[in-house]
Amino acid sequence: MPKIVVDVMPKAELLDPQGKAVAGALARLGNTAFSDVRVGKRFELTVDGAVDAEVLASVRAIADDLLSNGVIEDVVDITVLDESGAHSGAGASGALA
């Protein structure tokens, strides 16, 4: 069954204490190539049936109303994966978000 993937990130201008902690751990482990880490969330919604315009519209609404809080987070991408897990043409564009 196709899946719709919603990616949510903390707003760029806000402190991300989780990312800061991970960045600190990386530095302690000797990984010096990275100047910053930010930690977000990935939601995978398995669709019961075909992904049509109506489903995509409802995912956009869900992404804004429940999966993210616009005060502290941004929905950065909404992607459709087909049965094989490959990006399908329908919604592979980040513009969907």
Added chain:
Amino acid sequence: MSTRVGVVTFPGSLDDRDAQRAVRFAGGEAVALWHGDHDLQGVDAVVLPGGFSYGDYLRCGAIASHSPIMREVVAAAERGVPVLGICNGFQMLTEAHLLPGGLIRNDHGSFVCRDQVLRVENTSTAWTNGYTAGQEITIPLKNGEGGYIASAETLERLEGEGRVVFRYVGVNPNGSLNDIAGVTNERGNVVGLMPHPEHAVEAGFGPDTALAMRSGVDGLTIFASALRSLLSV
């Protein structure tokens, strides 16, 4: 007839019983409300207590803010019914858009538990009218995600309209912008704060004071204020 204050219990609420007790200490009747109901049982005011509703999955307070009773709480708040959100309850109020801004993980990344000094900056809300302007109070604070944030524009509006109700004094325990510990809505009937007034209502169980250990009862005035504002309506 005594004033009835509802305290909503969500799956994962921790401080609902403490909040009920605080209501009784202040002279009101505490009414237990259930998250899955659409019924506020005709209460005169509502408290959303602290805890970790729904395990704080998704975001703190996010799933609770969509629970059945919250539709009634939002409608009541819009009618002017006093609503107080403590800690997780404050997070629910921001998620439900009854209060502006949001709460994020503490800037230092650690859970913090301490007796916290606050300055009461707005004494015209339903929940703070018993304090004097600028009064400093000490109540417990315990949170991992209590960093108050809002856009620069929102912060400016809140400050300009005097809607910052409580501000941290001495230390800023969680990286909250402008040291904000609590805010109110335009009407002043909805108040949210991260620290816990319900844990400072009975001598012997509150924060230490200069007089005696655990004798602090500075939180009681919050609950007494709501009862007073309801009597004066």
